[in-house]
Amino acid sequence: MATKKTAITKDKIVSLYMDYVLEHSEKPKSVYSFSKSNDFTETDFYAYFGTIESIEKEIFKMFIEKTVELLHKNKEYEMYDMKSKMLSFYFTFFEILTANRSYVVLVLKEHNNQLKKVMQLSGLRNSFKNFLTEIIADDFRTQQERLQNFQEKAFQETSWIQLLLTLKFWLDDASPAFEKTDIYIEKSVKVTFELMNIAPIDSLIDFGKFIFKEKIYNK
Structure with a gap:
């Protein structure tokens, strides 16, 4: 049985973003690379943020x-x-x-x-x-x-x-x-x-x- 995907929320995106910046010492190059590296879609991202x-x-x-x-x-x-x-x-x-x-x-x-x-x-x-x-x-x-x-x-x-x-x-x-x-x-x-x-x-x-x-x- 397939594992249920964790819902992407605004707070979750913020948490993932902060982790990304701390781990890479820079912000993501694009919405595409950020969302892909964290296993959610660009559509998920744009539901809460424009850039x-x-x-x-x-x-x-x-x-x-x-x-x-x-x-x-x-x-x-x-x-x-x-x-x-x-x-x-x-x-x-x-x-x-x-x-x-x-x-x-x-x-x-x-x-x-x-x-x-x-x-x-x-x-x-x-x-x-x-x-x-x-x-x-x-x-x-x-x-x-x-x-x-x-x-x-x-x-x-x-x-x-x-x-x-x-x-x-x-x-x-x-x-x-x-x-x-x-x-x-x-x-x-x-x-x-x-x-x-x-x-x-x-x-x-x-x-x-x-x-x-x-x-x-x-x-």
């Missing part, structure tokens, strides 16, 4: 979606203030990245072209902005006077740049358990929220000292 590049974008989007899913499983999360939700997001997100570090480092560090790297992270950007909209809705919009000084769109763009800088720091972090990235996250998020409260000086100086020490004395 090889679209898988790359989807993977980083899935990292965000998994992060948010895990956050909402914590019953206490809904009671957190905006700053605590942001910190929880960062620590959970980078735990997921760390679990997939070999893949993330390989695909991001191969792109010397910054535009290509940003394009690959477009799915991540959109999902992250959706998360920001979600946490802003809780208490930020109710503070009308502060909203005039720190518009929602400015907050989203600033937070996106902050996430990219944190990602860059994490990629270069060689400390045990990436403990320096944890410090970076705590200090950078603190600076962001104190800027929103128009009281940034102490935290900004502290954060600046940390970055200076890491980049100058630890080269």
